[in-house]
Amino acid sequence: MGLWSADAMDRYRDNNKVMQDRQTQIPRRVAEVTSSFWILRILAAIAGEAASNFLKINLHFGLAIAFIVVTVSLLTLLIVKIQAKHFTPITYWIVIAFASAYGALLVDNLVGDFGIGLDTALLGFGAIFVVNFIFGVDAEHTLSPDHVYTVEQERIYWVAIVLSVSLGTVGGRLVAQHAQLGYAPSAMLFAVLLGVAAVARYLYPLKAVQVFWIAMIVTQPFGASFADFVMHLLAEAGFASAKAAPDISHLLQLRL
Secondary structure, three states: OOOOOHHHHHHHHHHHHHHHHHHOOOOOOOOOOOHHHHHHHHHHHHHHHHHHHHHHHHOOOHHHHHHHHHHHHHHHHHHHHHHOOOOOHHHHHHHHHHHHHHHHHHHHHHHHOOOOOHHHHHHHHHHHHHHHHHHHHHHHOOOOHHHOOOHHHHHHHHHHHHHHHHHHHHHHHHHHHHHOOOHHHHHHHHHHHHHHHHHHHHHOHHHHHHHHHHHHHHHHHHHHHHHHHHHHHHHHOOOOOOOOOOOOHHHHHOOO
16 A cells, blocks of 8 residues: 555645646745755755854844844844735745744743743744644645745744744754754754655655645754854854854845
8 A cells, every 4th residue: 555545646636736726826925845945944044043143242232132133123024025015035035044043042032031941942832833833724724835825824824934943943952952962963963854854745745734844943953053063163263253144145146
């Protein structure tokens, strides 16, 4: 017996056809999920983690001020993005990068300033993410990134993005705290998990939406671990600005 029944596969194909027909009629509001999407997603995670460090350390903003600056910036960008009539890749990926920085600073604030344990934060973000997922499916019948055509769908999508980033950040901090693997091994661990998600995407096409959001969660700690590894190497090499955010101009010039 295969991994799915013939009836289920027929429904999957019919849904794909409906989705493709709709895509030809209504312009999408978010980025299409392709191989380049995941490359840019990783770069955005790296940029977000580095930017949060840059604000806290290099600019001496401290955790609270850096969080306020990024929160206001993210909210402003989200308003601009959601109210825009046409999808533009640059705006989308700038928002993703700021969401990554926001997730890192939010978790650091909850743990550092409010004394919330990482285990508690993981359970909290996980529960909120599941509730948002259920609400999104109930209200819009899907949380698929390929079915974001309305403003309401996009709002739910961005809430899920911010929650996935925060959840991934907590997971990465937990691995760093308990496993104490170091930057490079942590990055390799999350890279393996991303590989597992990629394989699951092809083995279980009926679960593509769930696999997408799992991959979005795992991508954040992978990018953060990689960014920390690179900055650690720069610091060892004697660069005073090792904690500074890398030049993300290349990220902004990329298109989907």
